[in-house]
Amino acid sequence: MSDRVIVTINDGIAEVRFNRADKRNALDREQFAAIAEAGESLKTADGVRAVVLVGDGESFCAGLDFSIFGDMAGGNGAGGENDRGNPGAMEDGRITHLGQQVCWVWEELPMPVIAAVHGHALGGGLQIALGADIRIAHPDTKWSVREVHWGLVPDMTGTFMLSKVVRQDVARELTYTARMVGGREAYDLGLVTRLSDTPYEDAMALAREIAGRSPGAVRGAKTAFKHLFDESAAEQFELERRLIGEQIGSPNQVESVMANMEKRAPNFAD
Template structure:
């Protein structure tokens, strides 16, 4: 994993970096395997509170390394679901959304095709000015199949997504904010992401995880309302919830346990 993805954890915040800068962090089989392994490692990391996902070098991720991936699709069993409802290709994006803790992606340079889908798996996306993005798959005669359509639902307007998918045209970070692909722009996206992650790490971790579960819910309002109530009942009067109240009342930093 270290050759393709680097992970450092401090204060409950994981700093995760795609590490193939000479290829703009393009996705080859080794990169797919490393991202899947990284997600599994983070899922098992005790005390984890938040994740910052970025790319080393000049760009976040240029999408598929077409030369190395050219022969992969021929033998793929599309019905195989190795990760719950997702296959290996989808897990590199969907897995970030399914992590128990919030994930903040920092995007710079380029986020094309699969790279945009990976970023879209994050809860929040902070982009550098001038970042270039594209739903690029149609350029290569294929469709987005790394969980993009599931992740973009509810954030990107349907007709806009259709246009961008059908044409594969590039758009910049400023347009991406308006379209719903990016949360906001920052001159130092990684610095802002780390500050945001540390702020999240200072909140009741049980409540943060519950909030992410609720945010991930889809379906009928009745089921979501019931889930809200159930999560709240499970949190009330627990040690961490009481600590959040006491720390706020006494204007001190809270001390939470996992």
């Protein structure tokens, strides 16, 4: 397994640590591959009763890496279909492409997943956090549904997951504006389950509490919630893929990237 994500299992708790602190755990191709592989490895891990997601360093995950934005600005999309870590790559039998799977894999796990969020949870980072059952966040965490800022649409299960955790009008406003939201507002809106000055410590404490319950009962409860939660997921994920496919490499999307990189106002065509 890649050292980009470190999985440690102790006393029934799997800690999944995003290990790219120098880039605020931003998502390049290797990071996409490593996160999905880490999640997949826990599906059959013996004795795991709870999972904690955490970002090393100053942030949980700051979203897409600039290397991918650079490719988009050059009209190259996110890579070839067979490239390792291409977020647009599909596997037979899945309802997700890789970019969606790094978020959805936590919903597929049979045990509860807790995200300990600090620093930044932007774009893909926010969507990964939404894939967890529970989110414990520092009040100073910055959240953003960032995709429109880069001329994109949320395509990492974001439209589906947002619609499940916040009101529809709130989901739309956050998506259309791409604005930054502080941790306290994120809690008020419903993005965050609990605020904490020590989110990692509190997430681990909650994981220990869950791990002390009957594993069959806890897994059964997650299965029941998942049955209600997953309705229409496949159709929505397919729609996300189609919509972002229409945007990647389009003149306005390239202009969004270039304007942000050059720190100027964009000049969009209607």
